[in-house]
Amino acid sequence: MLTVENIHAGYGPTSILQDVSLDVKEGEIVTIVGANGAGKTTTLRTIAGLITPTSGRITFCGEDITRLRGDQVVDRGITLIPEGRQLFPDMTVRENLLMGAYRRAARDFQDERLEEVLDIFPRVRERLHQTASSLSGGEQQMVAIARGMMANPRLLMFDEPSLGLAPIIVSQVFEVVQQIAAKGTTVLIVEQNVYSTLKVAQRGYVLENGRVVISESAEDLLQDDYVRQAYLGI
Amino acid sequence: MSNETTSGPSVPAPSLPWPAIGVVLVLASLLLIPLGIGNAFVTHIFVTICLMAALSSAWNLVGGFAGQLSLGHATFYGIGAYTAVILVNLGITPWIGMFAGAGIAAIVGMAISYPCFRLKGPFFSLASIAFLEVFRVLTLHFSDFTGGATGKMIPLKLGWTWMVFRERWPSLLIIFGMLCAVLVVVWAVRRSRLGFYLIATRERESAAKAAGVKTVQVRLVAVAISSALCAMLGTFHAMYLTFIEPSAMFSLTFSIQIAMFALIGGLGTVSGPLLGAVLLVPLTEWARASFGASALGLHGFVYGVVLLLAVLFMPNGIIGLLQKFRRAPHHELDEDEQTTQTDSIKAPAQATTPPSPDREGIGRDVMRVQNLNKRFGGLHVTKNVNFTLREGEVLGLIGPNGAGKTTLFNMLSGFLTPNEGSVTVRGPDGGYHTPVNPADFAALGVGRTFQIVQPFAAMTVEENIMVGAFYRHHDEHDAREAARQTAWRMGLGPLLQDEARGLTIGGLKRLEVARVMAMEPRILLLDEVMAGINQTDVRRAIDLMLSIRDSGVSIIAIEHVMQAVMSLSDRVLVLAAGEVIAEGDPHEVVRDPHVIEAYLGKEFANAHR
Amino acid sequence: MTTFLQILLNGLMLGGLFAIVSIGLTLIFGIIKVVNFAHGEFLMGGMFITWLITTQMGLHPYAAVIVVVPVLFVMGALTQRLLIQPLMSARDDHIQIFATVGLSTALINLALLIFGADIANTPPHGLRAPLEFGELRLLTGQVMIFGAAIVLVIGLELFLKYTQTGRAIRAVAQNRGAAELMGINVNHIYVLTFGLGAACVGLAAVLIAPLYPTSSNIGTYFVLTAFVVVVLGGLGSIPGAFLGALIIGEVDALSGYYIGSDLREAVVFGLFLLILILRPSGLFGARQNLSHLS
Structure with a gap:
């Protein structure tokens, strides 16, 4: 591949x-x-x-x-989930996730994809409307992974x-x-x-x-x- | 290290000091051409060249050396002009008024700069323009003193006492003398501790702070000198023009021109502004003379376009171009030189002496860390960290990436303030102190390196180390000698004259250590100095650290290379997810189940229990 | 009492004017981290175009918006693409400051070359007609500016919050590296942002032209105050710039009346130094970036 x-x-x-x-x-x-x-x-x-x-x-x-x-x-x-999370600190978790689906191909399915991803990360769903910087380290890492998956990478x-x-x-x-x-x-x-x-x-x-x-x-x-x-x- | 190595293979002497010869030739022609021609208009142009070159050189102390872009330097020029003219009207000679203006300008300059220099960002540029406007408005308002919008004439008292002449040539002599004086000041600053500190601060503020530089203070000194010089030049120019008015004295366009000559000649170089003025002033004066009346704004337009082109295609100025040309063939040898040299350095034959815990010299606590907590937003980066460092001890600080080790270092050197807890350091006086900022920590003898190397890129290896050495040696010559000794000890001897930006990772790591060693610290914080260097270098680095320890320095070392941690450390502290999870003898700590779990995961810990 | 209210009202209107001039400046700084010293000259350019359209074609000055806003968008986008982008990797931001200062100098003098030193008066088409509220008076044009400033602030905030492009713009400002990983073309975003910032000042130009005489140095006049407004509001904050503008507007109006109209600027810039000492991050300063781990 x-x-x-x-x-x-x-x-x-x-x-x-x-x-x-x-x-x-x-x-x-x-x-x-x-x-x-x-x-x-x-x-x-x-x-x-x-x-x-x-x-x-x-x-x-x-x-x-x-x-x-x-x-x-x-x-x-191909999507890279970077070292040290690298979230957008002043954006909400939801906004962070939507940025993961920025490219046109992913954007059209962003809502369905968001649901799929949130099913894998129930904790992230609870935090959806908090700003990223207010999360703990573990939660931030989960958001970073979830954001990476939003693009539906191979x-x-x-x-x-x-x-x-x-x-x-x-x-x-x-x-x-x-x-x-x-x-x-x-x-x-x-x-x-x-x-x-x-x-x-x-x-x-x-x-x-x-x-x-x-x-x-x-x-x-x-x-x-x-x-x-x-x-x-x- | 012995003395033979410190003197080392001598630094290759530059063939001929071409730059110095060039400057002298340019200066000589600035004086001789107009005196030879004897035409009033020609002399006038040369007076303008000298004036602009001097203003621009003075500006360069702040804009170039200190890296603070002033776009309102005419403020100081205007202050000098108005102060002197007001005093002349009271019957005081401009030779005295000049210094009065310089004093006022220096105070004003520092007052405007102080709030800005504590901040990062474009604030100084904005404030410098704003205050140019403030002074223009104030001069208009206080018309009793200044004559307001109509301006102020200078009483026609001729002669050297009043700096007003019928002929042009005495003025040329005065401004030429002032230009030479300004150049000497700039040259002296460049070679002094102040100059090194200014450039170090410009290149890497954090590294400069770690080297004990009071970054705000040195910049303020630069502003004071620069504004005083500009004020004196303003006095001269007022006497030369015999008439001053607010819009000409406090002009934004004029301020930008001052900065522009320095940019075009070469920012932060001694002779750049001179070159810039010599090349550009005649050009624009000619343009003004030939098109001035017919095409309003043409010469300003040309200025703007020249500035745009210079920024895009010649950001290092004329000096930058000349240097590129001169240096081009040199650099290819670096890599080879470096490897051969490191190999030839005699490391003590026996590597990795295991430290004995009862070794002489481990003494009282030199640093006590109590209950340190640091949070960034929702992240709790260090949690209740407690430990002590004893005199002559090597304390290894290990833990997975992201455990908070570097954050801890930043709190141990004053770069971050903890949310809770304290760091106490025993000073040379034997008492315990609670330092709060990098300068305090440096003053107590705490030196640190940075995980991501922070060289002063535009300086040579020697100059980089000198920034550290200046902490102990105020004289340039002593500092240079100390820097050379440190360089040879660190295996950087052959690279002394190379620019730091050309070094390999291994070289930069050694430079980082050399710079802090030149400060002769009592407590050394080393942040991953062995990462990314090869095996031979690791062994050599271990020996170096042991020799540093044996000279009585206490060391805390963040390290991932386990070989180094095991052979160096008297004690090891393990940090994971911000907490100290183990502390003690290195060989015991690595068997601690919590440590294994932190590094290798629960599964592994369970499988191998 | 009426005088005092009238002064407050004038200050408010002046605040609206400062706001509409400052919004583009703070947008560009907030995202690209470049202070556009040529911002005032963009304003001046827009005002001259408005004047030309109004006088040459006899149209209402507001009609010029159809031309001015797109032209300024292109000007801004070109500035970013041709001037700032090649300098983005420069060792320090001085070079970028020099670049926009050079652009500013060139534009001022270009205007002098083309339009000369004379003042160009845009026909007001009724925009200088007073509106009376009891004993208080305002100019129609001033009210339009104030309204436009509010609409612009809200519009931009909505755009940045609720559109994917707007979010991408914020993402680039907050974490450029991560934005690249999301597949955001950072250079495109910068060009777009500079264009938008310039378009905002284009709108300001159309609204201001009927009220103020246009000359080559009108930009410098406005932009110095805009710098203070932007710093007071917190560099990069759009609502901050709006609020900062209102405060500076009132300070300007009150000090003009009570201290002396020729000292207004000295008061405003004195306030500027005070802000830098007391609250350098401004009213809505950007929060600290969480990049300590990298």
Whole structure:
């Protein structure tokens, strides 16, 4: 479904990704594992069209999307749920969700879609008319995920969904991710909580200093000595 | 580190000081051409060039160095003009009136600026225009003193005492002297601590604050100097014109012209405004002379269009273009130089000495943190955080991303005020203090780095570190020497003369540490200095930190690289979702089930219990 | 007593005038974070066009709205696209300030070149006719301005709250990065917003032209007060600008009468400095952004 071939990318003159390749098949949950600064977020942002790679190729469902802008990538069915929630603080929860359905294709079905999404997040429904900034961290994360789903994406990318959340909320987030995948949305996830992520994912990539160093099934990664030592602390 | 390394391979000496030679040539021609020609109109144009160049250079202290865009600098020029003329009418020579005007202008300048400099945003630009208007209106209103709308003539008393002459050339001599004086002041400011602090504040206000810079204060000093200089120039010009009126003295167009010469020459450079005025004044004077009467507004239109084009295509001015041209071939070597150099730095042979808890030097509490709470809207970012830091100790601060570690650091250095709780620091005097802002924390010896590196991008590596070094050394030469020593110690020696914006991530991280080390802190807060650097550098960084610790500095380090945390920390504090969930010996803490759960999830904790 | 009421009423009308001039300025600042120093010159341009249409074609000045508002929209949109957008990535906002200052200088002098230094009087077509309420008098044109300001404030608020485009404009202002992720083309939104801000001042120009003489420096006259209004209201807040305008209108009218008409501006700008000291975020200042985690 998504193929990333040998991309190099970065901000301004500093190059962060060096020859990254990966692929995601329809219906999978795939994870990217790596230390802070390894280039995980940059990879997701490059796929989302927010950074144009200096070389390499990204294809989605057979179409070359390497040089598309962010809004065009959203139209193709890829949505990124960013690190740190990034809600619109002075807007209500409902307005935040409607922004998720901004593109024309999604806008026509926004009301139906809103109902569907709210069924998955009953807590969000209760908060519908509060401003986003008044929510707790866990609630904000749920709104961010719900907002991402409003565009009805085929591929949903998560950047650190557990960021700053208490363990109990983190497990709720992972349940939601599994639920979303079960309904047929493909998931690419970057997470510091490596163990929980590998538990829900089918495959994983290990990124170090902007390079993919290991690519394995999630099960094998959990057993891999290097991964256990470097990322699981066992 | 030994002294051989500090002197190091010497900084490559610039081949010839071309910029300085250029300035001297330009200045010489400003004086010699009109004196040689001896034509009154030519002399008049050169007087105008000198005046505009001097005003623009003075403006540049605020607009360029301090980065505060004044669009009403004619206010100070007008104050100088009116003060002197009023005094001349009372029989006081303009040579004294000049200083009276300068004093008033400096006070007015600071009064207008103070409220604006505490704020971020376009307020200063707006206020500067507004007060230009206020002064124009006041001059019109108090017509008993100022002559109101009809303006004020200068009594025709000739001679040097009254600064009024029949010929043009004595005026040229005076304004030329004033221009030279202004340039010397600007040059001296640029090289002094004040200049470094101004540019650092402009480039990164938060990093400058962390380096102990009182950002509002240094900008106020710049405004005071700048407005005083403009007032003195205003005095001269009033005497030269022999007639002043409110709309000409407090003119927005004139203010914009002053700023424009600096922009076109090069903002924040010593010689930029001079170049801008030398190039543009003759052009526009010629345009005014040839089209003035026939096409009203033409020369103003040309000014506006030139400004638009300059902004779009030459935002760094003429100086920027020249520098680009001069520097172009240099930069490709950086990466190589950096790697070879770091490799050649001799790290102590044995890496990662495990710290012994009973090591000498761990002493009394130097920082006490009580009950810190911080909320942003509905987010409770830190909850009841309590801990103490002891002298000579390394305290590791770990926790998942987003746990509130950086927020905690911001409260430990005065960048954020907690909603509840307090931070107490033991000062060099042995007493405990409760600092409230970054300057207080710096004064007590608390230094910090930023997770997202905050270099002063337009400054060289050496100048970046000097901003820190100025905290201990007030003299430019001492600060430079201290900065060089720190740079070599941090493995930045070969990059001293490179601009900070060209460094790699690893280099920027080291620069961040070097800048704070140059302040000789007693308590060091390090925010992820090892993120994104490679394994060899991590090992070297660990050794560096141990040597810093051994010099008696207490360290709190936020770190994700576990190897570093384990080998460095005497104690570890674990933060998750804003709460301290564990504290103690690093090896015990990592086995704590709460910690495992926070990092690896409940499932993992259950499976491996 | 009547005098006092008359002054208050004059202040209110003046407030409406300041409001309609300031709304576009605060809209542009709130969303794009650029102070448009050429805002006053947009007003001046609109007034000259109104004058031309009224005198050349003999139409009612309000008819000019059909031409002036679209023309200013295009002017604003072009300013954003050709001048501000290339500078959006500039290291600091000074360059953008210089850019709009340059534009302002160029436009003032262009007007001088085209129309000369003479004052252009738009025929009022009855808009200067007084309306009498007992002993109190107002000009028809003033009442129209006041009404238009209220309609404009409410209209813009509704647009920003209840349309998808309006919400997108707010989204871009609150979190540009997240707005991009939603598939909002941020540059389009900026061009649209600058256009809208300029169109607002176009409407103001049509309404003001019949009451005030048009000259090349009329913009500077209004825009300085507009800056104070916008800061008092809280940079970027439209209802704030309206309320700020009413306050400044009253201050202007009262100080003009009781202190001296030549010192009105000094009082207003003194108030400006006081606001910066006491309440720099203004009456409706934007709340702190929750971006501490990123």
